[in-house]
Amino acid sequence: MRVRLSDVAAMADVSSATASMVLNGKAGAIRPDTIDRVLVAAEALGYRPNALARSLRSQQSHTIGFLSDDVVTTPYAGAMILGAQEVADKHGFALLLANVDSDQEASRHSLEALLDRQVDAVICATMYHRIIEVPAQLTNSPAVLLNARSDDNSVTAVVPDDYAGAEAAMEHLVAMGHRRIGFINDRAGNRRPGFIIDQTSPPAAVEREQAYHDVLRRHGIDRDDTLQTRAPSDPTGGRVAATALLDRPDRPTALFCYNDRMAAGAYVAARHLGLAIPEDLSVVGFDNQVLIAEAIDPPLTTVQLPHLEMGRWAMEQALTLLDENAEPRVRRMPCPLVERESVAPPNHPSADT
Amino acid sequence: MRVRLSDVAAMADVSSATASMVLNGKAGAIRPDTIDRVLVAAEALGYRPNALARSLRSQQSHTIGFLSDDVVTTPYAGAMILGAQEVADKHGFALLLANVDSDQEASRHSLEALLDRQVDAVICATMYHRIIEVPAQLTNSPAVLLNARSDDNSVTAVVPDDYAGAEAAMEHLVAMGHRRIGFINDRAGNRRPGFIIDQTSPPAAVEREQAYHDVLRRHGIDRDDTLQTRAPSDPTGGRVAATALLDRPDRPTALFCYNDRMAAGAYVAARHLGLAIPEDLSVVGFDNQVLIAEAIDPPLTTVQLPHLEMGRWAMEQALTLLDENAEPRVRRMPCPLVERESVAPPNHPSADT
DNA sequence: TCGGTTTACTGAATCGGTTTACTGAATCGG
DNA sequence: CCGATTCAGTAAACCGATTCAGTAAACCGA
Known part of the structure; x- marks a missing residue:
């Protein structure tokens, strides 16, 4: 099977507690040569920590739930997911996907699947700019609305301007x-x-x-x-x-x-x-x-x-919500004009001015 | 915090072992009235099992990694993800997303992030039909290629025909x-x-x-x-x-x-x-x-x-790979003609026949 | 009435880490 | 040279489930 921490510890001839501290940078009181032994052993064995075990103990899954309301019908989804993904990745977080559809029951089920997996926060995306009613289950965990906002703006959200x-x-x-x-x-x-x-x-x-x-x-x-x-x-x-x-x-x-x-x-x-x-x-x-x-x-x-930017922003907010619990804020993301060739001065300017 | 199994057990006045068996349908030797007590307690407390703990113990995360090579540039991604998602959902699996880009190092890192989270299998999707070299890390866990196949067809894959x-x-x-x-x-x-x-x-x-x-x-x-x-x-x-x-x-x-x-x-x-x-x-x-x-x-x-169908098929295969380890197979998915209005008989049939 | 089964459950180990409290040895000040 | 620190590291509890081995009570036949 996979190499466990205890394997590394055994090879380095230390306890797993010590190995853990070394590998997590909390090696304040560990002798340099011991640190080396652990590091060498981990490297030699190709040790990779089991994120599940770690999450269970630390109560942090380093996973963000991404709930969206219909992935397929629009090509927008990709950009939002990518933006969120990109930021998550940079911080060592992963994205757990779920999608909701018109079926209430199935949707509740999807959301619960995320929550059961102990996601640290959830981003709730809609394919069209909407005003939505935030699912009750979401009120417990940090949530960010993406391309949507709640009717009373009580949840952090980002929408296009x-x-x-x-x-x-x-x-x-x-x-x-x-x-x-x-x-x-x-x-x-x-x-x-x-x-x-x-x-x-x-x-x-x-x-x-x-x-x-x-x-x-x-x-x-x-x-x-x-x-x-x-x-x-x-x-x-x-x-x-x-x-x-x-x-x-x-x-x-x-x-x-x-x-x-x-x-x-x-x-x-x-x-x-x-x-x-x-x-x-x-x-x-x-x-x-x-x-x-x-x-x-x-x-x-x-x-x-600005789907990409909104995706990024939503994830950034989601991550900051994990340490500080900031006031909910609603961001209106600029929508830049993209000039191509379908606009020119009028041929016969109308004379109504 | 969240309601734990032990809370349910306490309320039902049984051990957590019993509660576990009842809630997992392995209650062969449990008296009906005890079963009821547990069920009622779970319902009353709104108990939801902690998937992390369960996965740690059972060595099955019920999560499939979805690795794709560039989500944003094409609108295809959506359909593949949705197809995979749909099937996963039906079987109680969730999708963990990661994306790889041209940067080798970053890509290896993304893949490892998936593996560290103990995904049960990995679906490796590309945005264009390609022949790819399967990453070495993937050889240990079940893998399915989506919209791509390996040069030697040694990995189960689905591509458009x-x-x-x-x-x-x-x-x-x-x-x-x-x-x-x-x-x-x-x-x-x-x-x-x-x-x-x-x-x-x-x-x-x-x-x-x-x-x-x-x-x-x-x-x-x-x-x-x-x-x-x-x-x-x-x-x-x-x-x-x-x-x-x-x-x-x-x-x-x-x-x-x-x-x-x-x-x-x-x-x-x-x-x-x-x-x-x-x-x-x-x-x-x-x-x-x-x-x-x-x-x-x-x-x-x-x-x-047929992105949607390929997504579905890939997930189905990934899931079957979990129980049986079948021979790798490569499926070529049909690409139906969609008739609209841009085709008609030629005006002046050419005379070269 | 007694040994042996069944029935209905429980205690404890386990998954793989993290973290706290503690300990034996070395060091230090006086 | 002795008691107090500091140093370096460890044992054990813990996260929240699953599951195996074990057990008390009930039951059963002779």
Whole structure:
């Protein structure tokens, strides 16, 4: 079997207590030559401590539970996990995965599987920016919400700053000279709840809409509600919505889309109407789904969701929660604008200013 | 703190040995009323066994290590993890994550972190179908390769059946009446090795090329090497390669692309040349990156990489390896053709048959 | 009534470490 | 030269379960 501490101790001719202290750097009162003997023996035998035994005694598993609500449907998960992973690794922690789905019972079970394994903390990630109800079982152990926050902000959380991201996108369009800017928002609804429950409409949609209006107002552009619409957040939804917005004389010169998939749909609509991007129509998306943004022509200017950074931050917080019990804080992570080639000054600047 | 088994035992007025047996269903020789007392006590106290202690004693952590070589860069990871997760969950196993990168030293360290935690088996996943050298540390514990296989097939592994997938794509094109079919393959090279080392050129590229030629030959279509080209596997590579293939009088009526990103590039090339898809040009991709396939117009017919199924299969194998030690086997998972709208019969059937 | 089984449980060892309290020897101050 | 420290290290308890060997009581047949 595996080499045990006692094997090392025997070889070095010391007690396992001594060997333990040496290998853990608590060798304050151990003679240098003894330390050497232990070190040499450990090396010779290729000793690796049994983390289970260590955790049991020290009541610290050096493991963080990562609970997420649907790994497969979005490619976002990877970035969040990687960010968390990266930080965990640097601190000698490992990530224990569990995923919850719409089945309440199964979800509780998954969470308990994590807790039973004595994870030191859990990171609770959602695939879309959400406001969730924190599972009761989580209140005992340190928890960080990732891409979600609790309704009362009583749990440390990190979410994308959708408002600022949308603001940047809109400011960019306005700076390019656009005055008539359409907004295709997500049609909220039929998000299946799950053990994690939406309490209000998705923050992303409301924040981006707010930013859309605020930027226009700030620049003295009159509100025109016919320029705003909602649709399912997929390419088809985007195409249909964009067609409605664009197929008229006073069409907007730019479109701000809820996400890149809808933006891709808007591209299709524009082409069918004979509108060239960016000459006749500028488009900005959201998410920076590189797969889409680089696959469509021209490459899409969009706003990045900082999944990697959020993952990192969440793990950093989780780890600090282990020593200090800090006040819960909610971090809004910036969403930088990623400029590609779908935005240009309008061909025929509208004259409403 | 947490409720321990001894707390339950005390409440039920039995020894912890008895409580243990009752709760583990080995209560063969325990009186029904005693069983009840224990059950009631456990329920009342909300007892949950400490998995660490249990694992230490039973020498089984009920945890599988999931080692992967780069979670973030591709959206494939999610599906593989989810598949593995799903099966693990069903059997009461959890997934412990680790990722390796190009840094050998760091990678060894990650793997050891898994092994130290006494994972019962390890699934070693790569983001691209590869032939890898299995890390020496893995030879002791059960291991399954996911989306990769070892050079000598001495380790159980599951890979996509790239040959059959490409065959299906080509047969589909031929069945639609195409005789002049272009093939844009991946330009192998500058794949950074890593602790996991490529030994030959990527299997996906060679298998798909083989299938391309075999299908043509099978249908008596003469080989025309000017219809085949290679490029970096991104949209730009696809666009450049497709332009070269299409911008000539005897252009192919269909294009088989190494992946969906290149196919998207081919769309761009076609449009610039005034070719309508699928009327003037049929296109088939590979990967079934839904994000791309549904975002471009028309939706892309492509071949699916069965990541979810491979993830499931790998975990199933890993779990069976725990009880029986079966012969290593290598499974080639089918890659189904996903028909969308980018394929149609050729406009002007070529006359070379 | 008595030896032998069964029944229904318990004590204690164990997994592989960590940590505390303690001890024998060396050292030191006076 | 003696009692008090310091030094270097060890025995044993402990983390929270599982499990084997053992035992007291009940039961059983002759």
